[in-house]
Amino acid sequence: MLTEGQVVVHESLGDEEQRLRRLVLKGPIARTAHAGQFVAIQVQDSSISSFDPLLRRPISIAGISSERDEITLLYRIQGRGTEILARAKCGERLSVMGPLGKGFSLPEKGELWLVAGGIGIFPLYPLAQSALAQGLTVRLFWGGENKSFLESAGLSSWKALGIPLHLSTLDGSLGQTGLVTEQAQELLKKSSASGGQIRAATCGPKKMMQAATELFKNYKVSVEVSLEERMGCAVGACLGCVCTLVDEAGVLIHRKVCQDGPVFRGEEVVWNESC
Amino acid sequence: MSPVNLSTQFAGIKLRNPILTCSGTYGFGEEYVAYCPLEALGGITLKGITPLPRLGNPVPRLAETPAGLLNAVGLENPGLEEFLKSYLPKVRKLPTAAIANISGFSLEDYVLLARALQKDSGLAALEVNISCPNVKHGGMHFGTDPQSAQEVIAAVKAVTDLPVIAKLSPNVTDIVGMARAVQLGGADALSLINTLLGMHIDINQQRPVLANTFGGLSGPAIRPVAVRMVWQVFQAVDLPIIGMGGITTWQDAVEFMLAGATAVSIGTGNFVNPLVPLEILQGIQDYCEKRGLASVHDLVGLAHRA
Numbered sequence: 001m002l003t004e005g006q007v008v009v010h011e012s013l014g015d016e017e018q019r020l021r022r023l024v025l026k027g028p029i030a031r032t033a034h035a036g037q038f039v040a041i042q043v044q045d046s047s048i049s050s051f052d053p054l055l056r057r058p059i060s061i062a063g064i065s066s067e068r069d070e071i072t073l074l075y076r077i078q079g080r081g082t083e084i085l086a087r088a089k090c091g092e093r094l095s096v097m098g099p100l101g102k103g104f105s106l107p108e109k110g111e112l113w114l115v116a117g118g119i120g121i122f123p124l125y126p127l128a129q130s131a132l133a134q135g136l137t138v139r140l141f142w143g144g145e146n147k148s149f150l151e152s153a154g155l156s157s158w159k160a161l162g163i164p165l166h167l168s169t170l171d172g173s174l175g176q177t178g179l180v181t182e183q184a185q186e187l188l189k190k191s192s193a194s195g196g197q198i199r200a201a202t203c204g205p206k207k208m209m210q211a212a213t214e215l216f217k218n219y220k221v222s223v224e225v226s227l228e229e230r231m232g233c234a235v236g237a238c239l240g241c242v243c244t245l246v247d248e249a250g251v252l253i254h255r256k257v258c259q260d261g262p263v264f265r266g267e268e269v270v271w272n273e274s275c
Numbered sequence: 276m277s278p279v280n281l282s283t284q285f286a287g288i289k290l291r292n293p294i295l296t297c298s299g300t301y302g303f304g305e306e307y308v309a310y311c312p313l314e315a316l317g318g319i320t321l322k323g324i325t326p327l328p329r330l331g332n333p334v335p336r337l338a339e340t341p342a343g344l345l346n347a348v349g350l351e352n353p354g355l356e357e358f359l360k361s362y363l364p365k366v367r368k369l370p371t372a373a374i375a376n377i378s379g380f381s382l383e384d385y386v387l388l389a390r391a392l393q394k395d396s397g398l399a400a401l402e403v404n405i406s407c408p409n410v411k412h413g414g415m416h417f418g419t420d421p422q423s424a425q426e427v428i429a430a431v432k433a434v435t436d437l438p439v440i441a442k443l444s445p446n447v448t449d450i451v452g453m454a455r456a457v458q459l460g461g462a463d464a465l466s467l468i469n470t471l472l473g474m475h476i477d478i479n480q481q482r483p484v485l486a487n488t489f490g491g492l493s494g495p496a497i498r499p500v501a502v503r504m505v506w507q508v509f510q511a512v513d514l515p516i517i518g519m520g521g522i523t524t525w526q527d528a529v530e531f532m533l534a535g536a537t538a539v540s541i542g543t544g545n546f547v548n549p550l551v552p553l554e555i556l557q558g559i560q561d562y563c564e565k566r567g568l569a570s571v572h573d574l575v576g577l578a579h580r581a
């Protein structure tokens with residue numbers, strides 16, 4: 001769907017040094033959106049038309065309120081495009097394509113383990129909400145740079161969900177020192193729940209998702225991963241965003257992150273592809 | 276005032292209007308169905324196909340540049356057999372004209388593809404992408420050597436009954452020479468232009484952004500080059516031209532038509548806004564009305580009077 005989203009809220013999230021923004025858009029996308037899907041948002045300054053930057057920016061849907069017709073996007077100002085996006089004012093209308101791609105799936109019952117690295121946390125929040133609404137047990141493993149980051153990127157709203165949180169930071173300023181996957185591993189070792197009762201979903205840096213996938217594989221836990229790639233069309237037409245998967249027959253195939261993903265089964269992803 | 280006549284006919288190709296979409300930017304048509312009413316388009320050009328399936332280049336395949344896009348997809352496509360089996364039946368059902376785009380790495384590749392694609396396939400025409408290295412001749416690009424270009428087009432022309440459109444590469448010093456060569460080969464029409472070879476280096480990582488190092492530049496950044504080439508070729512060669520390269524607004528499209536394009540094609544512009552083709556059509560129509568032109572065709576080459 002190509003829509004116009006009206007900016008309802010656009011604010012800084014937490015510490016300004018984290019350069020995080022929260023953008024709430026009113027429009028019909030909320031009605032059909034699922035956790036793990038994303039939008040392609042135009043980042044042109046609406047007051048002066050310009051083709052620089054040219055392309056839309058892919059941003060995950062971090063909150064869905066179908067009753068209010070609102071979606072929330074959480075993003076980090078990374079470069080020129082997000083810098084320009086950050087200038088959009090309340091009441092302004094932004095051109096948004098979405099909901100795009102295929103999101104996470106939910107098991108019928110059992111436990112859902114979420115593993116997030118950095119701002120990979122954003123698409124996992126609506127997933128946790130749907131899982132809880134469905135009566136699943138949810139726990140979060142989340143690793144970030146430091147305390148300031150975790151607090152800025154929404155720690156309090158995760159606390160409000162009342163689920164077990166396993167936090168880690170690189171500098172030890174909050175939670176354990178070290179990598180997020182180490183915490184998941186400790187718990188898997190101790191856990192009485194067998195792999196069959198647990199499902200996992202992960203989003204974050206590629207190396208972290210790869211480590212998480214390998215870890216869960218050892219415990220026979222199936223895991224869904226959310227991949228990122230540079231996008232052109234965002235609808236499956238340009239083949240700019242492919243990832244490499246291995247199919248059941250062991251053959252390497254390409255799939256489009258924008259259309260077939262961004263969420264894939266961890267076991268099928270070829271992480272160090274060079275074909 | 277009577278409505279402007281939008282229908283366009285050239286080289287045995289009949290279109291309801293002169294707005295097309297570019298090969299490689301519009302998949303096999305289905306991808307954009309939810310975003311743009313295809314029945315409103317003059318036609319679409321399909322992703323380039325090769326005889327065998329290709330996985331293409333590693334990622335990153337895309338890099339954004341000022342008002343432009345570098346791509347190095349590497350001609351990823353399902354191959355001829357899969358195209359005929361799984362894609363063509365769906366393409367035939369699309370509510371608009373479809374032009375196939377073929378690529379090869381030898382003369383034989385092109386012949387094989389062209390032989391398989393005839394009028395009874397339901398396609399409106401065959402666009403021949405000659406911007407590929409000829410692996411049998413030391414990798415010299417078909418599209419940069421007039422002799423090879425002429426040979427490819429003649430070989431294709433000999434085995435298909437579809438109208439043949441030669442798609443020229445702008446990476447040459449003499450575009451007119453190339454246009455003349457494919458005219459000699461028997462081309463029915465020309466597509467101008469394919470992407471311009473470029474590159475982008477990440478200064479933090481100190482290495483090229485694209486996995487393939489080089490990529491083809493498209494988007495508004497290349498438009499002036501494309502308009503110049505359409506202008507020159509229009510003056511020198513008597514073949515209908517499909518103009519493309521950075522068209523994103525109706526003004527751009529009008530500019531191409533004034534330079535000599537009979538039809539225009541939109542590529543990267545669809546990524547910016549999938550409704551761009553419709554906005555362009557409306558804009559051209561309004562422009563013609565205001566100028567008292569009865570048909571869009573009256574615009575073609577108008578800027579050459581003087």
Ligand SMILES: Cc1cc2nc3c(=O)[nH]c(=O)nc-3n(C[C@H](O)[C@H](O)[C@H](O)COP(=O)(O)OP(=O)(O)OC[C@H]3O[C@@H](n4cnc5c(N)ncnc54)[C@H](O)[C@@H]3O)c2cc1C
Nearest residue numbers: 057058059060074075076078079080081082228229230339
């Ligand atoms: C499916 C998906 C979901 C995403 N969700 C979020 C999110 O919820 N929050 C968030 O902060 N960021 C998210 N990103 C990353 C976000 O798209 C980039 O940070 C953003 O495009 C950067 O644009 P820029 O112009 O500010 O940066 P620049 O670095 O100047 O961008 C230059 C070019 O590179 C591309 N690019 C840069 N970084 C990335 C990246 N990591 N992934 C893909 N393309 C990139 C841009 O789109 C642009 O074309 C997501 C990316 C994808 C693919």
Ligand SMILES: Cc1cc2nc3c(=O)[nH]c(=O)nc-3n(C[C@H](O)[C@H](O)[C@H](O)COP(=O)(O)O)c2cc1C
Nearest residue numbers: 297298299323346404468469493494520521542543
């Ligand atoms: C992602 C991408 C893929 C392309 N693939 C093809 C292709 O397979 N065959 C071809 O002839 N041209 C291909 N092109 C070139 C376009 O058809 C067109 O000539 C060029 O992009 C200029 O138009 P534009 O600036 O409107 O995009 C591709 C362009 C892009 C951006």
Ligand code: FES
Nearest residue numbers: 232234236239258
């Ligand atoms: S971005 Fe074009 S196919 Fe995914």
